[in-house]
Amino acid sequence: xxxxxxxxxxxxxxxxxxxxxxxxxxxxxxxxxxxxxxxxxxxxxxxxxxxxxxxxxxxxxxxxxxxxxxxxxxxxxxxxxxxxxxxxxxxxxxxxxxxxxxxxxxxxxxxxxxxxxxxxxxxxxxxxxxxxxxxxxxxxxxxxxxxxxxxxxxxxxxxxxxxxxxxxxxxxxxxxxxxxxxxxxx
Numbered sequence: 001x002x003x004x005x006x007x008x009x010x011x012x013x014x015x016x017x018x019x020x021x022x023x024x025x026x027x028x029x030x031x032x033x034x035x036x037x038x039x040x041x042x043x044x045x046x047x048x049x050x051x052x053x054x055x056x057x058x059x060x061x062x063x064x065x066x067x068x069x070x071x072x073x074x075x076x077x078x079x080x081x082x083x084x085x086x087x088x089x090x091x092x093x094x095x096x097x098x099x100x101x102x103x104x105x106x107x108x109x110x111x112x113x114x115x116x117x118x119x120x121x122x123x124x125x126x127x128x129x130x131x132x133x134x135x136x137x138x139x140x141x142x143x144x145x146x147x148x149x150x151x152x153x154x155x156x157x158x159x160x161x162x163x164x165x166x167x168x169x170x171x172x173x174x175x176x177x178x179x180x181x182x183x184x185x186x
Contacts, residue, residue: 001045001052001168003114006143007087008051011112015051016087017074018042021065022058032154033180035059044170068101071108084109089146090116093126103131111138115145157181 004016020038033041039056046052057073058065067086075084086109088096093113096102106127111134113122124135148166156163158181164172175181 001049003087003089003141003143003146004052005049006141007085007112010141011085011139013051013085015053017053017055018046019055019058019070022061023064032150033178037174037178037180041167041171041174044174045168047170066100068099068104068108071105075108085112086110087112087114089114090120090122093122096126097130106131106134106137113138113140114143115140116147118145118147154181 004018007013008016020035020042022035032038036059039054039059042054046054055074058070061069061073071084071086075082078084086105088111090113093111096105099105111127113124115122122140124138124140127134127138153163153166153175156166157175162172163175167175
């Protein structure tokens with residue numbers, strides 16, 4: 001949420017959509033909450049945040065979730081006069097070349113990168129290897145490195161450790177009430 005808010009402020013964005021993946025093909029081997037649970041948690045997290053909205057665009061679409069398809073759909077829905085920005089963590093930037101249609105992603109939206117990897121500088125040159133000149137349309141947020149990950153949240157919950165330092169209290173309450181990331185998911 002801090003990354004979304006910072007991008008909103010720094011870029012003067014009217015709205016920032018948080019989009020839970022419908023069928024996250026890159027996390028098929030991980031234990032994740034259902035799409036309905038992830039949607040509910042985002043709604044709880046942003047309920048008092050102006051300009052932050054949730055979009056179920058990927059949950060409403062069958063099959064694997066691909067960023068290229070989501071950006072294409074959002075572009076069609078919002079029109080050609082709306083510039084899309086795609087906020088991505090530095091760790092995901094390093095793997096972007098492995099995603100489906102990475103060049104198309106860079107055509108459909110400007111990338112906003114959140115620093116996440118300790119001891120490194122964000123390498124925008126990675127974008128130019130996918131699509132020449134793409135680094136000119138990218139921006140690295142000027143924020144401290146954010147090391148919080150969904151994997152860390154899931155691991156802590158599975159170990160019975162509080163995640164109140166990682167997620168809003170209402171989200172932690174929801175996770176516990178629904179037995180998420182444990183053997184008792186409801």
